[in-house]
Amino acid sequence: MKCNDANTISPGRMRSWRFSGYSRYSDRIFSNLTLVFALVIVGILLGLVVVLTIDAMPAIRRFGLAFLSSSTWDPVREAFGALPAIYGTLLSSAIGLIIAVPISLGAAIFLVELAPSWLKGPASLVIEMLAAIPSVIIGLWGLFVLVPFVRSPIESWLGSKLGFLPLFQGPPFGVGFLAAGIILAIMVIPIITAVSRDAMRAVPNEQREAMFALGATRWETIRQAVLPYCRSGLVGAIILGLGRALGETMAVTMVIGNSYALTASLFSPGATIASKIASEFSEASGGVFIGSLVELALILFAVTLLVNVAARLLVWRMTSVKAAKE
Amino acid sequence: MLERGYLQRKWFNRIMLGLCGGAAGLGMLILALILGYTLSHGIAALNIDFLTQAAKPVGEVGGGMRNEIIGTFILVVLGSIIALPVGLMAGIFLAEFASPRGAAAVRFIADILAGVPSIVVGVFAYAIVVRPMHSYSALSAGVALAIIMIPIVARTAEESLRLVPNSMREAALALGITRWRAVVGVIVPGALTGIITGVMLAVARIAGETAPLIFTALGSQFGVQGFLKPIGALPLQIFRYAMSPYPDWQQQAWAGAFLLVLLVLGISIVVRWISNRGRM
Numbered sequence: 001m002k003c004n005d006a007n008t009i010s011p012g013r014m015r016s017w018r019f020s021g022y023s024r025y026s027d028r029i030f031s032n033l034t035l036v037f038a039l040v041i042v043g044i045l046l047g048l049v050v051v052l053t054i055d056a057m058p059a060i061r062r063f064g065l066a067f068l069s070s071s072t073w074d075p076v077r078e079a080f081g082a083l084p085a086i087y088g089t090l091l092s093s094a095i096g097l098i099i100a101v102p103i104s105l106g107a108a109i110f111l112v113e114l115a116p117s118w119l120k121g122p123a124s125l126v127i128e129m130l131a132a133i134p135s136v137i138i139g140l141w142g143l144f145v146l147v148p149f150v151r152s153p154i155e156s157w158l159g160s161k162l163g164f165l166p167l168f169q170g171p172p173f174g175v176g177f178l179a180a181g182i183i184l185a186i187m188v189i190p191i192i193t194a195v196s197r198d199a200m201r202a203v204p205n206e207q208r209e210a211m212f213a214l215g216a217t218r219w220e221t222i223r224q225a226v227l228p229y230c231r232s233g234l235v236g237a238i239i240l241g242l243g244r245a246l247g248e249t250m251a252v253t254m255v256i257g258n259s260y261a262l263t264a265s266l267f268s269p270g271a272t273i274a275s276k277i278a279s280e281f282s283e284a285s286g287g288v289f290i291g292s293l294v295e296l297a298l299i300l301f302a303v304t305l306l307v308n309v310a311a312r313l314l315v316w317r318m319t320s321v322k323a324a325k326e
Numbered sequence: 327m328l329e330r331g332y333l334q335r336k337w338f339n340r341i342m343l344g345l346c347g348g349a350a351g352l353g354m355l356i357l358a359l360i361l362g363y364t365l366s367h368g369i370a371a372l373n374i375d376f377l378t379q380a381a382k383p384v385g386e387v388g389g390g391m392r393n394e395i396i397g398t399f400i401l402v403v404l405g406s407i408i409a410l411p412v413g414l415m416a417g418i419f420l421a422e423f424a425s426p427r428g429a430a431a432v433r434f435i436a437d438i439l440a441g442v443p444s445i446v447v448g449v450f451a452y453a454i455v456v457r458p459m460h461s462y463s464a465l466s467a468g469v470a471l472a473i474i475m476i477p478i479v480a481r482t483a484e485e486s487l488r489l490v491p492n493s494m495r496e497a498a499l500a501l502g503i504t505r506w507r508a509v510v511g512v513i514v515p516g517a518l519t520g521i522i523t524g525v526m527l528a529v530a531r532i533a534g535e536t537a538p539l540i541f542t543a544l545g546s547q548f549g550v551q552g553f554l555k556p557i558g559a560l561p562l563q564i565f566r567y568a569m570s571p572y573p574d575w576q577q578q579a580w581a582g583a584f585l586l587v588l589l590v591l592g593i594s595i596v597v598r599w600i601s602n603r604g605r606m
Contacts, residue, residue, distance in 0.1 A: 030506030106349025134534025247443025
């Protein structure tokens with residue numbers, strides 16, 4: 001049983017270990033040394049914010065808030081705007097989550113509520129292994145296997161059946177937002193599944209037994225007792241998945257097509273913030289060009305920071321509710 | 327809902343449970359597809375030249391990724407050398423010395439750092455190492471990988487240390503040794519399996535990282551030239567070759583992917599096996 005607050009598991013440790021009056025000089029040196037290394041972590045995060053802000057300054061000064069709403073990207077005239085990259089990031093992540101959330105929640109329900117006990121371990125292992133595959137390999141597979149499959153049949157079918165919607169118009173390239181969204185779904189399924197599995201596991205059995213005693217079916221038990229009980233944990237899991245999707249770089253860069261355009265069509269090639277940085281940073285020259293790419297990195301950092309803090313708080317609330325009940 | 331007919335509820339139940347099972351099956355199918363394709367394509371493209379030869383310029387058939395394999399090894403070692411002391415000591419601080427409030431704050435920061443996209447870490451490493459030294463370098467890539475590794479090592483070390491029972495701490499103190507000797511001599515060894523597990527998982531993670539290497543390690547046609555020069559890396563070369571228009575290079579990308587998957591999943595499986603055995 002893991003617990004976030006040292007207080008609740010080991011009151012003994014608190015008295016005998018941390019705050020005993022007896023303290024040697026060497027002990028103080030050692031504990032302060034560990035403190036220094038812990039502060040290195042804090043320093044890295046602060047340094048990251050400061051350095052990125054300073055490096056982005058040329059672009060921030062030049063474009064101001066217009067950077068967020070402009071859609072030009074012209075290194076020759078040194079005019080830069082982030083809108084297509086922000087749009088591409090949000091769009092591909094949204095597609096990814098729309099595909100991944102039902103699959104992940106279904107898989108988590110299967111792992112916690114339905115799977116026979118001999119299958120639970122191996123099935124969890126398989127899904128966690130999916131999380132361990134490096135993103136460049138998923139990108140490689142995406143480029144050579146998924147993209148041709150997305151071009152036809154998926155995009156040609158969607159185009160012929162739902163072509164009246166602007167979302168599904170245009171020539172089927174294969175590479176583009178749709179392929180990037182599917183790849184992102186594959187990459188976030190393991191994390192959403194694992195975190196929501198842990199949240200569902202934390203639901204006390206009494207909840208399920210009470211529903212069964214009322215004559216509910218298994219699905220009704222899951223739907224009305226289990227899922228509402230761990231709702232904040234599930235939302236936290238989804239937001240953690242969102243954080244991962246927003247920052248994912250390699251696999252997306254390999255399948256999104258890297259064109260800087262603002263179109264409604266899911267079939268068209270595009271770019272995300274991360275893919276823009278990955279494909280242009282090493283060739284960039286000049287303060288404003290580099291500054292614009294760093295400002296993109298800063299925007300990505302700020303967005304993932306907010307998303308991760310929100311997810312962390314929700315997951316924490318869930319686990320602390322559980323700890324308080326025990 | 328309860329006023330619906332019994333049969334209807336029963337069938338709805340079956341359909342929904344079936345869908346959940348299908349979702350889990352789909353997750354496993356995706357893994358099988360990716361692994362199966364990578365392994366079968368990779369093994370077909372793998373040969374001795376791939377392991378023992380350097381990359382050939384465009385147009386010449388053959389060549390391999392020897393330098394990139396060595397490069398990845400060097401970068402992982404370099405990243406670990408930088409990250410391990412920081413991660414371990416921070417983990418010891420969190421588990422043994424921090425006040426509850428201080429621990430919560432540092433833990434929160436570590437979790438935030440773990441969530442920073444790796445491409446952003448790459449931009450940061452470029453700014454603090456590459457630019458001041460006026461050269462892409464193995465060192466800058468090592469710094470980037472270390473920043474990714476530190477929070478993982480710190481959090482897993484902390485969790486393993488917390489699993490060491492308090493009686494061990496009390497027993498150590500009862501021998502009259504100082505606390506730091508107790509930590510170094512008794513508690514850390516007691517948590518060693520867990521700590522090693524965390525380190526290995528972090529190694530598996532950084533071995534496959536590509537995004538932070540693009541503008542730190544850069545890649546090198548001349549093999550390994552030292553810590554302050556550009557260096558090739560396996561994931562980076564897979565990316566370059568996959569995006570190239572040459573079928574021969576694309577074949578080599580698959581062979582590289584095969585090696586990388588073997589390395590990363592091999593570490594994960596061994597680690598899981600060790601930690602499961604330790605728990606039983």
